Amino acid sequence: MLELGVKHLYIEDRYSYDIEINDAIKDSTRRTGKKIVTNTFDRIKNGFIDLNTKDLKNVVEDITDELVLNEDVLLNLVSLKSTSDYTYEHSVNVSVVCIALGKMLGYSKSELYKLGMGGMLHDIGKTLIPEEILNKPAKLTDHEFEIIKNHPELGFNYLQQIESISPLSRIVVYSHHERVDGSGYPRGLKGDEIHEFARVAAIADVFDALTSDRVYRDRWPTYKAAEYIMNHTEQLFDYQLVKKFLPQVSFYPNGSEVILSSGHRAVVRTQNVGFPTRPVLRLIEDDEGNELDKELDLLKHMNIVITKVIV
Incomplete structure (x- = not known):
């Protein structure tokens, strides 16, 4: 794939199986x-x-x-x-x-x-x-x-x-x-x-x-x-x-892995139209590294922000 100039692929896993790009x-x-x-x-x-x-x-x-x-x-x-x-x-x-x-x-x-x-x-x-x-x-x-x-x-x-x-x-x-x-x-x-x-x-x-x-x-x-x-x-x-x-614009496109101000790790699941910085997330890990599988809508939790994009 690198020879074709493609540097990025979407890889489906248990956290992103139902996420639509x-x-x-x-x-x-x-x-x-x-x-x-x-x-x-x-x-x-x-x-x-x-x-x-x-x-x-x-x-x-x-x-x-x-x-x-x-x-x-x-x-x-x-x-x-x-x-x-x-x-x-x-x-x-x-x-x-x-x-x-x-x-x-x-x-x-x-x-x-x-x-x-x-x-x-x-x-x-x-x-x-x-x-x-x-x-x-x-x-x-x-x-x-x-x-x-x-x-x-x-x-x-x-x-x-x-x-x-x-x-x-x-x-x-x-x-x-x-x-x-x-x-x-x-x-x-x-x-x-x-x-x-x-x-x-x-x-x-x-x-x-x-x-x-x-x-x-x-x-x-x-x-x-x-x-x-x-x-x-x-x-x-x-x-x-x-x-x-x-x-x-999808500031954080579906499938992006992010870190939150709460310390949680999450995957962007879907978008809130008109609010590009407040997508709906799937939490996959808490601030202590424990696995999670829980939805979090940032539009309903304004005290939490995305601090880093991993992928």
Whole structure:
């Protein structure tokens, strides 16, 4: 599995036998999305100038439909991720997060589709960047980073040729690295100068990147990535969008093993929607090491908090 770039597996034991690792979309939809993005990006790398927009359209519509019908969308993106397939899996994840957040913002289905397409294609410009730079395990030189920073404009210019891709989708590709304080690229836009779709995509892009294994670092736990987003609100990310985003995130995904302020060890069993830091737990060990098998709902025990994530 390590040779395939997979560093994390879910292992079922007597404490987690009935715990569901839920995804916001169907596995089949995710696999189809990854396959289509892979084929699309590979064609561009090989010099083809056309896109199979029909397949892209179909899978983004499927993702949109599934998320619209899912009343209680909780984003648990810490599934089996491969470092070797990062770009393709990341593209699908960013599309999912964009659509989920857009739904919370009250976007129409047409707007969700255009936002989701932008998320799916946001890194398309990286197909035109040398792979030895993209996959470099060491720190990039200043020159290499400047090359990487060209990818939004490269992707935008490429998509200008594709009439079936909405201008709103293209603006996501062009502006997903802009930051509300003006520190982003390629144009250094500030605040409302950045289209809201791109401000949504900025959150989705960074969140999924942080919770993914990369060639140069291991993934961050979900709660740590969420803290990063919170701590950089109004500097990098739009405050109002972050307020909508965070309640949708499983800070402690189902199956995570945690330590509590009471000293107990527990496994996250399920989520309390809208309260990402207060999941329902299965206690498996007390503070003296004695085995337990007891449920604890943190929403009903506000004096107890999670202090450490083991897995």
